[in-house]
Amino acid sequence: MEELKTRTTDYLASVGIEVPSHLPTIEEMDEVTPRSAQDVAGRLSALAYVIGLGFGAKGSDLSEQLQKYDLVPFVSEREKSLFSEEVIDDQDKVDMSWQTECAQALAWCIGLVELDHFQHCDDDLAQKIPFKTDPSDFIRSAKLRPIAEIQEQSDLLYRMHWYSRNCRLTGRDCDLSESIISERRKAIDWVYGVEEDWDEVPMDT
Template sequence: MRIFNFLKNNNPQRLKTAEQRKIETEKLLKSLNIPFINHLPQIEEENEAKIRKPQEIAERALILTYLSYISEVPEEKENVIDFLKSHTLWDKVSPDEKQLFQKEKLTNQEMINISWRSEAIWILLWTINKVERIELPIEQVEIEEIISKLPDFLEDPKEFIDSSIIRPTSEILDFSDLTYRLHWATRNSDLDGKEMPTNLNSSIAFERHYAINWITFYADEWDEITTDT
């Protein structure tokens, strides 16, 4: 189910309060028969929110994509690292990611964790207007869809980065609030051993929550992001 219309602010001049945002999200969840709790806190107020620069988000999407690529094609590792260094992206790679890029052989769990990051990449691309629509966290994004939004392999990423435009803060916070409460719903189902509401995927919800919390500065560094619910 598409949630794009919910995230599209029809009146960008109106500053929505955190409480209004929470009420609207809960109304949507109720209409979708997705459980929520009233006492789950609000997210930040719109006039206090900090949002990453679109160029920084574009760079992060590229880094995660190339990490995913070398996990599948390890023989390209040196070429990819050289590419990242030549385009001033290597300094933006997190400490944990540098270890993965440079590791001789990734474990199966590390490869699985990296592959799930495709869901975070999709959200990063949405926030910089490279992806138009977001759906509920049910179906995994296809890697071909991600690749179609990015420069060709080892192609100069300057135009891609420079052309990135951030979505309105209100839309990003609407998505953040919704993702926060969807992640709670999946965690609650896991803890209670209940069937997942509306077939929500807890791993997709987690990756989306991680990405949007980075975009909205829940911590300064990628490796330090938390996804509390």
């Protein structure tokens, strides 16, 4: 893990992002329980409906679709509570809309897209995720990228998150969006198996 940390730190320095060497290593493989490709594809399919909340879709309508396609097990407890609310407040809408970046990261984990952390999610991302259609074939056929690649992203996003948060706290200009980085880090760390509960994935830096 020290070698991975060094590689990541050197890469970031090469693109003008300096992070301190004293930052810790991420979790070892024997400390995590990685998700299966089917877990990831199911969560990604459910996330399409969760994101709909952020763009004004009616929770009860979306909830019906989730039940119809057996996606409720892939919805977090916080999200379930939002689907049941008559009116969603503005901050929750913002939070749900930002999960497009979680979706980009999950889609990368099963080989649907590439990741460029200096850019927002792909314009055509939604077209690659089943929505209001049966996702069973999509979930069944999903293949996970090698876990070493996901581990590398976990390490990279942790250090990028530290950098972007530090820029905000110190008032420095930053080439990275802290929101993009934090959402993708959450998704990647969930896939890597840092935390089983989506709502509880740690975001400390």
